[in-house]
Amino acid sequence: MAGRRTESSFTKQKRIRIFGALLAALGILFALAITPGASAQNDKKKKKNEPPPKVDNNSTNPIVPLTDEQQIDYMLSEYLGAWQLGDTERLHKYYSEDVSVVSGAWAAPVIGWTNFLALYQQQRSHMQQVRMDRMNTYIKVNGTTAWTCHQWEFAAVMDGTPTAARGQTTFVLVKKDNRWLIAHDHTSVVQTSKETQPTGAPVGAPPPATGQENKPPA
Numbered sequence: 558m559a560g561r562r563t564e565s566s567f568t569k570q571k572r573i574r575i576f577g578a579l580l581a582a583l584g585i586l587f588a589l590a591i592t593p594g595a596s597a598q599n600d601k602k603k604k605k606n607e608p609p610p611k612v613d614n615n616s617t618n619p620i621v622p623l624t625d626e627q628q629i630d631y632m633l634s635e636y637l638g639a640w641q642l643g644d645t646e647r648l649h650k651y652y653s654e655d656v657s658v659v660s661g662a663w664a665a666p667v668i669g670w671t672n673f674l675a676l677y678q679q680q681r682s683h684m685q686q687v688r689m690d691r692m693n694t695y696i697k698v699n700g701t702t703a704w705t706c707h708q709w710e711f712a713a714v715m716d717g718t719p720t721a722a723r724g725q726t727t728f729v730l731v732k733k734d735n736r737w738l739i740a741h742d743h744t745s746v747v748q749t750s751k752e753t754q755p756t757g758a759p760v761g762a763p764p765p766a767t768g769q770e771n772k773p774p775a
Contacts (some may be wrong), residue, residue: 625698629705629730629737633691636739641687645674653731653738661724661746687713701732723747 623631632651639647649670658667667673694707706727713720729741 625703625732625737626696629696629698629703630694632737633694633705633707633728637689637691641689643678643681643684643687645678648677649674651737651739652742653733653740656739657741659741659743661744683716685714687711703730703732703737704728705730 636648636651639645639651652670652673654670655668656670656673658673660667667676688711690710692708692710694705696705697703704727706725708725709723711722711724724744724746726742726744728739728743730737731740732738
């Protein structure tokens with residue numbers, strides 16, 4: 558009887574140890590199961606509170622600033638587009654307020670943007686299907702002053718009549734507030750024979766009273 562009780566007590570203790578070990582193992586597994594989720598939540602909260610990482614644009618896609626020559630060439634293209642469309646608001650962006658404009662006609666220089674605008678609008682109202690091509694552009698920069706010259710070819714319908722002209726334009730530009738502005742605009746129309754001479758050629762400056770030998774801009 559004593560041997561049986563002893564064996565029974567031993568078996569009972571063994572079962573208790575096994576049961577305890579199982580509980581410990583289950584506890585470890587449970588801890589491993591919930592720890593990653595809690596860690597992820599803590600990381601998520603931490604990342605949420607942290608400021609976003611700074612992106613160094615210079616290390617990936619650096620923005621290369623344009624040279625003065627490139628800025629002027631781009632400005633001339635934008636100016637020419639505005640002139641062809643008759644967009645005076647955009648056109649104003651490229652002219653100095655005290656600009657002086659000399660046309661290819663026998664006419665006095667026009668001084669000031671306001672005076673130029675009135676005469677430009679008067680002439681532009683007679684034009685349709687306007688096209689102006691710029692070529693052989695030369696740009697020279699000297700500090701905050703620059704000058705450009707280029708050839709142009711113009712075509713349009715003026716009061717229902719197709720017309721065309723060719724010529725050259727010189728601009729004197731000044732740099733103000735990091736922007737290049739036209740301070741002086743001088744255009745010459747190329748003389749042609751009577752058989753091919755265009756009538757009513759457009760001007761960047763206002764047309765003369767006779768309507769002959771007008772000039773286009775850049």
